[in-house]
Amino acid sequence: MSSEEHWDLVDADGVPTGMTFRRGAPEWPPGQFHMIVAVCVRRGDGAVLLTQRAPGKEFPLGWEFPGGSALAGESSRAAAARELQEETGLAVPPDALTLVGRFAEASALLDLYVAEAPAQTDLRLQAAEVTAAEWVTVGEVERRVRAGVMATPWVARLDELWPSTLEAMSQPRSHAE
Numbered sequence: 001m002s003s004e005e006h007w008d009l010v011d012a013d014g015v016p017t018g019m020t021f022r023r024g025a026p027e028w029p030p031g032q033f034h035m036i037v038a039v040c041v042r043r044g045d046g047a048v049l050l051t052q053r054a055p056g057k058e059f060p061l062g063w064e065f066p067g068g069s070a071l072a073g074e075s076s077r078a079a080a081a082r083e084l085q086e087e088t089g090l091a092v093p094p095d096a097l098t099l100v101g102r103f104a105e106a107s108a109l110l111d112l113y114v115a116e117a118p119a120q121t122d123l124r125l126q127a128a129e130v131t132a133a134e135w136v137t138v139g140e141v142e143r144r145v146r147a148g149v150m151a152t153p154w155v156a157r158l159d160e161l162w163p164s165t166l167e168a169m170s171q172p173r174s175h176a177e
């Protein structure tokens with residue numbers, strides 16, 4: 001990630017404020033958020049993809065769903081597709097992502113999506129971001145949350161969003177979104 005990465009700032013409802021923020025700048029504007037995204041990718045056999053954060057990142061070696069920050073000018077859905085492809089090599093078009101829900105954090109709003117794995121599931125991991133990836137059962141995701149091996153923010157995120165994620169994964173894909 002470049003220190004020159006810029007994010008659009010949004011209000012608590014996710015509405016753009018017209019301001020941008022440079023990643024790493026010293027002062028965060030109060031009452032402003034930036035969009036972060038993640039994708040829970042499911043294979044036909046029901047397994048979901050978890051990635052393990054690189055050792056040099058915040059929350060080193062914690063497990064999570066692939067994702068990252070939306071860049072300035074980028075929609076949440078486009079950012080989710082881009083981050084998934086950058087971190088794992090999996091190409092899923094933005095319109096194939098189903099929004100599960102939004103989770104508010106201190107300075108970020110997380111949009112979590114679900115997607116069906118593409119036919120090509122050979123992973124190409126982005127070494128600066130991801131050190132490992134595993135296809136795991138839903139039960140294994142839950143076990144990792146309880147075991148404390150998920151990246152710390154994912155405990156609260158999944159506490160709120162996991163039921164909706166399971167529901168979204170059980171539904172046939174709707175193209176009306």
